[in-house]
Amino acid sequence: MNKEQNILVFNCGSSSLGCKVFPSGEAVNARPIFSAKAHRVGTKGSEPSFVQYQGPGVSQKIVVPLPDHRVAARHILEQIRKSGVVVNLIGHRFVHGGDIFKTAVLIDPHVMQKLEQCASLAPIHNPVTLSVIRECQETLPGQLQYAAFDTSFHASIPDYAYTYPVPKTIRKRFHFRKYGFHGLSYAYIARTAPAILGLPLDNLSMVVCHLGTGGSSVCAIRNGLSMDNSMGYSPLTGLMMSTRCGDIDPMLSLYLMVTYNVRPGDLLEMLTEKSGLLGIAGFSSDLRDIIQNVGLKEKERAELAFQMYVHRLQKYIGSYIAALGGIDALVFTDDIGVSNWLVRENACQGLNVFGVDLDREANHSASVASASLISSPTSRVKVLAMPTEEEWVVAEEGAKLTRGRVTS
Amino acid sequence: MKVLFDPAPPYLRCCVFRNGSPSLHLVKLQGGWTAAILKQLGTDAALESVGYVLHNGGNQVKDAVSLLSPQALQRVKRCVRLSPEHNSMTLTLAEYGMKQWPGARHLLLSDTAFFTRLSPVVRNYAIPYELTRKGLGRYGAFGLCHEWIWNQTRAQTSGAAKKVISIFLGDHTSLAAIRNGIPKETTTGLTALEGIMSSGGCGDIDPTIIFLLKAAGLSYSAINRILCNESGFAALAGKPCTLSDIVSGAAVPALAEAKRLLRYQIIKQIGAMLSQLGGVDAISFASEKPQDMMPLVLEISAAFAFLGVRCRADTACGSFPQELSEAGSAVRIFTHQYDRWSVLKAAMESFESSNQEKKT
Numbered sequence: 001m002n003k004e005q006n007i008l009v010f011n012c013g014s015s016s017l018g019c020k021v022f023p024s025g026e027a028v029n030a031r032p033i034f035s036a037k038a039h040r041v042g043t044k045g046s047e048p049s050f051v052q053y054q055g056p057g058v059s060q061k062i063v064v065p066l067p068d069h070r071v072a073a074r075h076i077l078e079q080i081r082k083s084g085v086v087v088n089l090i091g092h093r094f095v096h097g098g099d100i101f102k103t104a105v106l107i108d109p110h111v112m113q114k115l116e117q118c119a120s121l122a123p124i125h126n127p128v129t130l131s132v133i134r135e136c137q138e139t140l141p142g143q144l145q146y147a148a149f150d151t152s153f154h155a156s157i158p159d160y161a162y163t164y165p166v167p168k169t170i171r172k173r174f175h176f177r178k179y180g181f182h183g184l185s186y187a188y189i190a191r192t193a194p195a196i197l198g199l200p201l202d203n204l205s206m207v208v209c210h211l212g213t214g215g216s217s218v219c220a221i222r223n224g225l226s227m228d229n230s231m232g233y234s235p236l237t238g239l240m241m242s243t244r245c246g247d248i249d250p251m252l253s254l255y256l257m258v259t260y261n262v263r264p265g266d267l268l269e270m271l272t273e274k275s276g277l278l279g280i281a282g283f284s285s286d287l288r289d290i291i292q293n294v295g296l297k298e299k300e301r302a303e304l305a306f307q308m309y310v311h312r313l314q315k316y317i318g319s320y321i322a323a324l325g326g327i328d329a330l331v332f333t334d335d336i337g338v339s340n341w342l343v344r345e346n347a348c349q350g351l352n353v354f355g356v357d358l359d360r361e362a363n364h365s366a367s368v369a370s371a372s373l374i375s376s377p378t379s380r381v382k383v384l385a386m387p388t389e390e391e392w393v394v395a396e397e398g399a400k401l402t403r404g405r406v407t408s
Numbered sequence: 409m410k411v412l413f414d415p416a417p418p419y420l421r422c423c424v425f426r427n428g429s430p431s432l433h434l435v436k437l438q439g440g441w442t443a444a445i446l447k448q449l450g451t452d453a454a455l456e457s458v459g460y461v462l463h464n465g466g467n468q469v470k471d472a473v474s475l476l477s478p479q480a481l482q483r484v485k486r487c488v489r490l491s492p493e494h495n496s497m498t499l500t501l502a503e504y505g506m507k508q509w510p511g512a513r514h515l516l517l518s519d520t521a522f523f524t525r526l527s528p529v530v531r532n533y534a535i536p537y538e539l540t541r542k543g544l545g546r547y548g549a550f551g552l553c554h555e556w557i558w559n560q561t562r563a564q565t566s567g568a569a570k571k572v573i574s575i576f577l578g579d580h581t582s583l584a585a586i587r588n589g590i591p592k593e594t595t596t597g598l599t600a601l602e603g604i605m606s607s608g609g610c611g612d613i614d615p616t617i618i619f620l621l622k623a624a625g626l627s628y629s630a631i632n633r634i635l636c637n638e639s640g641f642a643a644l645a646g647k648p649c650t651l652s653d654i655v656s657g658a659a660v661p662a663l664a665e666a667k668r669l670l671r672y673q674i675i676k677q678i679g680a681m682l683s684q685l686g687g688v689d690a691i692s693f694a695s696e697k698p699q700d701m702m703p704l705v706l707e708i709s710a711a712f713a714f715l716g717v718r719c720r721a722d723t724a725c726g727s728f729p730q731e732l733s734e735a736g737s738a739v740r741i742f743t744h745q746y747d748r749w750s751v752l753k754a755a756m757e758s759f760e761s762s763n764q765e766k767k768t
Contacts, residue, residue, distance in 0.1 A: 160668040164613045165605045166639045168646070174620050232614035240534040248533050249602035250635055252544065253615045254628060259489055264622050270536065271615070279536040301537060307529045315593070315680035322679025323672065326714030350686035353715065 005088035006033070007398050008080070009391040010073065010132050012093065014124045014214030015043045015242060015285070016335075017072040017132070020391040021055075021085055028395045034058075034085045038072035039213075043242075043285055044278070051075060055083045069128040073135040090136050090145040091398040093184055093390055094118075095125035095235065097149035099175045104148040104397040107133065115147060122181075122235050124215070124244070124272055148397040153183030153190075156225040161323075164233070180229030182210040182217050182334075184390040189331055190224045192389075196371045197329055197382050205324040207317050210388065211336035211343065213286065214242045218313070220320035228323055230316050236272060240312050242285040245275035247312070281305040287336055287343070310346040317347065321354045330356060330381055333388040339368045344385060355380030409454045412517075412752050413505075414461040415497035423749045424448060430749050437497070442504060449509075457513040459756045460502045464491035464599065465518040466547050472521040472555065473759035476502055476514035484516065490547070491599060515756055522551030523584075523591050530593055549600035550576055553694065554584040554591070556751045560744050561692040562589075564729055569689040569740070573681045576746065577695040577704065579607035579641075579651050581674065585681035593684045595677050601636060604673050607650060610639035611673065641666050652700045671704065675711045682715075688739055691717075694746040698728050702743070705732065709741050717741065 004025045011018035016039055020032040034055035041049060049066040053059065058079075066072045080087065094101070098118050105111055112133070119126045129147075136145060162178040163171075170176055189208050194201045206221045216239045220228040230238030240246040253271070256262045262270070278285035281301050283293070290306055293299035321327050330351075331337075332344050341363050348358040357379035366372035371386035410425040420435040422445065435444045449455065460476070462469060468483040481502060488495045498516075506514050523546075531545045557574035572586045581604045585593040595603030605611035613635075621631050641649050644666040649657075654670065657663030682688055691709070695701045702723060709719050709732065716738025723732050728745035 159665070160672045163644075163665075163669060164610065164617070165641075165643050165666075165669060166610050166613065166617065167634060167643045170617070170621070170634065173624075174617065176614075176617055176620075178614070232616075234614055234616045236616055237614045245534045247612060248535070248615060249546070249597035249599055250610060250613055250615045250618065251599040251601045252533065252535075252597070253618045254632060254635075255544075255598065256539075257622075258628050264619050268616075268619050275535045277534070279534055280532065282537060304528060304532070308532060308534060311529050311684075312534075314683045318681070318683025319676035319679040322675050322682065322711065325711060350683050353682055353687035 005402075006086055007089045007091055007395045008087040009091045009394045009398070010093065010129075010136075011391050011394070012069055012095075012125055012129045012132060013212055014244075015039075015041050016213055017041055017066075017069050017076070018391060019073075019076050019080075020395070021080070021087065022392065022395040024395065024399050028392065028399050030389070030392055032391070034080060034083060036076045036079065038066055038069075038076065040286070041066045041072050042068050046284060046289060047286070051079075053079055055080075055085060058083055068131070070131040070135045073132040074139065077136070077139045087140070087143070089398055089402060090140070090143055091394045092129055092133055092145065092147045093150065093394050094129050094147040095150045095181060096122035096179065097147075097151050098179070101147070101149050101151075102155065103152060104146055104394075104401050106401060107145040107147060111147075121233075123268070125235065144402070146398050146401055148184060148394040150181050150183040150185075151179045153187045154178075154180030154226045154229055157228055161228045176233055178229070178232045180217075180219070180226060181215070181231040181235045182212075182219070182229075182390075183226070184393045185210045185334060185388040186219045186221065186226060186229075188389045188393050189333055189386070190221050190226075193329065193331055193371075193384060193386065194224075196386065197373075197384060199328055199382070204329070205327045206329040206331055207320045207324070207327050208331040208333065209313065209317065209337055209347070210334045211313075211332060211340070212334045213288075213336060215244065216241050216313075216334075216336070218316040218320060220324050222324055228320060239316060240309050241276045242287070243273045243276045243278045245271045245279065277305050277309060280308060287340070291340070291342060310343065313343070313347045314350060317351060318354070321351075326354070327381055329384060330375075331384045331386060333386055338366070338385050338387050341366060344374065344383075348383065356383060357381075358383060410457050410459070410753060410756065411449060411455065412459040412461070412749060412756070413498070413501050414748075414752070415463065415494045415501075417493040417497065420445075420497060420501070422448065423752075425753060430753075432749070445504075446508075455509050455512045457515060457756060457760065458505050458509060459515045459517050459752060460498050460505070461752065462487065462498045462516055462518045463494040463520075463549070464547055465520045465524075466490045467524065467543055467545065469516065469518040469521055470524045472518055472552060473755050474516050474518070475763075476506065476516050480516060481506075513760070515759065517552060517752055517755060519549055519551050519553075520547040522555045523548030523594055525590050526592070526594070533598075544598060546594075546597040546602070548584070548591070548594040549596040550580070550582050551591075552751060552755060553746065553748070554582070554586065554594070556746070556754075557584075557692050557694045557744060558586045558589060560694075560729060561690050561742060564731070564742055565690060565740065571685040571688045571690075573678055573685070573688050573691045575674065575678075575691065575693045577651060577693055577701045578746075580609070581606065581651070581670070583674070583677045583681060585684050587685055593681055604677065605640040605670065607641045607648070608637040608639060610635045610643075644669065652697055655700055655704050667704070671707055671711075674708055678708070678712070690740040690742060692742040692744060694744040696746055696748070698730075698743045698745050705741075705743055709733075712739065715739065
């Protein structure tokens with residue numbers, strides 16, 4: 001890279017929009033000079049949406065209607081302009097690059113077309129990321145943009161874990177296999193957690209739980225490489241999520257279409273946007289809301305939704321510990337993973353058989369801003385709660401991608 | 409004489425026990441199949457009891473064995489939509505049998521009854537709750553088999569085993585986590601398609617493929633056929649094959665691939681079950697061909713060496729049931745010879761004798 005530049009990174013969650021500006025010279029500075037996070041974007045809940053800003057001379061929470069991600073991006077870009085922070089390059093976390101994109105890519109009209117082809121692979125994420133890219137094109141015309149993909153980190157998943165046993169013709173025609181998601185988050189944890197834990201990267205087995213406010217997944221990591229991920233061809237499968245169903249009997253979809261005459265489009269919408277925590281609890285898709293209402297008679301399904309969420313998380317942790325032949329560390333990350341002690345406490349119950357022993361007090365008082373060791377001193381498995389930094393990984397990808405290219 | 413009917417579309421499997429000795433018949437379900445049954449059984453006045461296996465009793469049938477009555481038939485009718493091919497055959501047979509042999513005792517054997525005790529946390533899918541109210545949930549499958557494995561394991565450990573993972577290894581492998589006789593988890597769901605891949609079934613996959621296939625113009629019945637009959641071992645091996653073919657087919661790359669996949673799926677599911685039981689006293693494998701399955705059983709057990717599972721070296725041959733674990737193993741490992749007909753017959757007889765006791 002010839003000169004210093006500021007890289008703005010957008011990170012679309014299913015119900016959030018994160019944004020960070022990293023100064024970058026020889027390396028990407030891990031400390032952003034500006035950050036924003038839009039919460040409850042397009043969600044149905046009892047709390048209003050808002051954006052939390054942190055920048056030069058700015059630290060504020062703005063409560064504002066955020067009906068979709070494009071509006072949230074417009075709001076954030078306007079605040080960046082007002083703050084006086086100069087942006088030289090814009091990166092986007094792109095959830096699903098399918099078979100087309102294996103590494104980060106600069107966005108030109110041809111690439112944009114290809115990205116649009118990937119929209120249906122992750123119907124909750126890819127279209128909203130595309131809408132944020134378009135918003136940037138319109139607000140900052142001519143600004144260089146690039147995309148970094150969540151699916152890249154999972155390229156190391158072995159064939160026995162990624163193969164779906166359906167006829168070969170179908171696997172080939174639809175490129176139907178497990179891709180895995182949240183790869184940028186897992187890449188960050190895989191690179192940084194070993195040093196925090198004081199464990200060597202080589203021969204280190206970890207199960208990492210990326211628990212977001214919208215989407216969540218679990219990853220089995222050995223020696224820094226992804227070995228399996230709870231999400232699949234799409235981000236629909238795996239854990240129960242805010243509005244996504246997670247694992248279901250494949251026959252359930254067929255059954256609903258045939259027996260109840262549900263149209264395929266309506267059914268897919270139901271499984272992605274009306275299921276998960278929202279489907280069971282009925283009143284909110286937000287785990288924080290649901291936990292607050294556990295025990296209230298009028299919200300009797302809140303308890304069930306919470307228990308189902310934990311149950312499925314426990315099962316995935318157990319299955320990946322078995323798949324790895326035991327683990328050295330269990331890591332909780334992203335919004336829910338870092339901030340919710342109750343989820344961690346419940347998830348770790350029953351995992352003593354695998355050598356997991358949680359320090360309840362340390363778990364209660366874990367920091368939301370930095371890594372906390374929350375296992376007991378005698379626990380065979382070290383348990384960590386730590387924030388993830390997908391945006392930093394995206395910024396690094398951008399710096400590599402544009403080395404020598406960006407001059408203004 | 410006792411008779412058992414077990415639907416296996418497009419066939420009906422029928423086992424006749426004369427003086428305790430079984431004879432198995434396979435009846436193709438086409439025109440005149442009732443005549444084929446009659447040819448086997450006639451209007452034999454010696455027919456004491458007839459058992460009908462119901463593959464999916466949903467939330468309607470809560471007893472593993474129950475006496476068929478007109479009310480019970482209504483419940484079976486309500487279950488037909490859950491497994492149309494199998495359950496409609498059970499219904500047709502039961503209606504036919506009750507008319508044909510009015511003097512016999514007619515019993516319903518439900519393969520999902522054992523799992524009606526799963527907690528709502530386990531039974532529910534994370535889909536809109538209204539659908540759960542309509543009766544959509546994880547009903548499990550092969551409950552009669554898993555309950556039998558539990559009982560066998562209890563007997564072998566003299567009642568010491570409280571937490572057991574039961575594993576049926578076959579063309580349709582399934583697992584169950586059982587604590588004190590109560591199921592806590594299982595691999596199958598609304599149907600037996602969920603879970604581990606089978607000889608023709610895909611097992612757990614991303615259901616998005618169904619929408620892609622539909623958008624590509626395939627009919628529902630074609631999608632059903634692909635996922636239930638042309639996937640699993642058949643898809644990986646490129647031809648129909650059995651679990652025995654896969655376990656013994658290490659020299660054939662496609663079969664070796666299928667075995668790796670299957671082994672991985674089972675290991676993961678055992679891990680999931682361990683998390684639900686909070687540990688385990690015994691892992692029990694059952695199979696119709698336990699000797700053939702021994703290499704797979706030992707490989708799976710070896711994957712849990714990190715938990716202190718240790719198997720004996722001298723397990724090459726022997727009679728069944730057999731304990732494979734060493735004396736110091738943290739978990740006891742058993743293998744069992746499973747014979748579905750004997751298990752079904754024993755379940756019928758157990759019901760009959762306890763009913764007899766109640767009467768007297």
